[in-house]
Amino acid sequence: MSAEGNTQDPRSEASKKRDLIARGDHTPTPAGKVTFFILRGLEPFLQYSTLAHGLGTSAFHRLGLRTLPPGPPSHTGIALIDGLGLSPYRLVLLGMSIGAAVKQNIWVSALSGEPMPVGGAVAVGAFNAFFNSVSTYAFLLTATSASTRSNFPQPALIIGSSLYVVGILTELMAEIQRKRFKSDPRNKGKAYTGGLWQFARHINYGGYTLWRAGYAMAGGGFMLGAVVGAFFLTDFAARAVPILNEYCEIRYGAAWEKFKRDTPYRLIPYVY
Template sequence: MPSAQDSIQDPRAEGSKKRDLIARGDYTETPAGKATFFALRAIEPYLQYSILAHGLGTSLIHRIGLRTLPPGLPANTGIGLIDGLGLSPYRLVLFGMAVGAAVKQNVWVAALSGEPMPVSAAITVGAFNAVVNSVNTYAFLLTTTSASTESDFPQPALIIGSTLYAVGLATELISEVQRKRFKSDPKNKGKAYTGGLWQFARHINYGGYTLWRTGYAIAGGGYTLSAVVGAFFFWDFSQRAVPVLNEYCEKRYGSAWEKFKMDTPYNLIPYLY
């Protein structure tokens, strides 16, 4: 992993630096911040479990006249650890999505990211994940918004959502592992990684994140919620994250980055954008 000695001067304008959530080229170690991030992401699935299994917060929902789904029959997989959760099959999948996202992000912060993670940023990101995931979970519980509208299992929204979630999460993780391996080789110092999944889109990890967030929302709150969630992350990446990162890459990698842009015309999702 790069050390503070490997840090480079960020060549971007100050305005771009402020719009970016990551300090590009800075490899200052921040163990307290990363430990905070890891802890917050590790415990967040318990919040989703408390909502799904015990109805945390639903008493307030009932007070304003809204109804929630009954808990359903617990899953019977024959695996004690899973069956002991007492969740219906649909709720079990949603809980698994919360766990999978937390595991992926903790792998990223512990083993893949070299940039600093201040404690304040760790708390902000942790709170953001908790809020977005809880919106998905409560949308599932509400009878007016739930994607679980049919008695059969698995339901179409769950199948589509789970597929997008799995593809998106795998794309994000694999692409970041590929880039990490490339960057860890001293022979590649100062070079942009353009191989692996990155040859299909210049910011394929952002595309993967958008996909799994959209899939998670479909499985929880159906197609309306997924359209809102997907549009939000697509807008944020296309209008903020990609432009400021592109500026950094243009100024750091020069002609090599221009060639990459010509060879790989898509930003987030291959053949779409």
């Protein structure tokens, strides 16, 4: 069922069209969720092919751009990891791709009750592949790479990885907490305001913004991290948060107004 045809969603048609999720709709969409799961599971192989074998870099070379040499492979003592043949820096970037895929597949298979049509699954898969590839290619190109020094780890990788870990764990933990609350029949019709959500009304969006910025920073340095972080922060602030706020105001009424008074931050505690 589309957002336009969802009778459980009391918002205006304009808001429904701008939202990416059919709020209040729990129509089963097994084909779409399986498609999502498969596409997200395959995407790290794309990043590995690029990091290990330079997939697509010939196009940059034809433009006169240079890419980094492979670098010495990692020696962790774990055959599966060492067999990848990736340098420590590239291994971290691949790990970020895998972590994002795992997190999002947990979400679609166990945490999200809303529909996931096949077309939406393909679009989300392409969206994630694009942004992950931006970070990967930014790292490989000498003109944009965050790996500008011989020492390891480097500042952009340390800070970017920290943002990534904090952001992705925040998003996942917040969604698990909300799922547990919503699964209790006694909480039917109530907004979840506990756990991590007491620090920001849309803490899951804030977590997503942080890990996306961290991933980009690890690949392309502080400037790319700032650009990607600003992109998602702007999108959430200008589109996702207002349309979700409209839904919650109508659905939860006075309880939502109290939550807004008690929790002034929207995305990132003490920041925004």
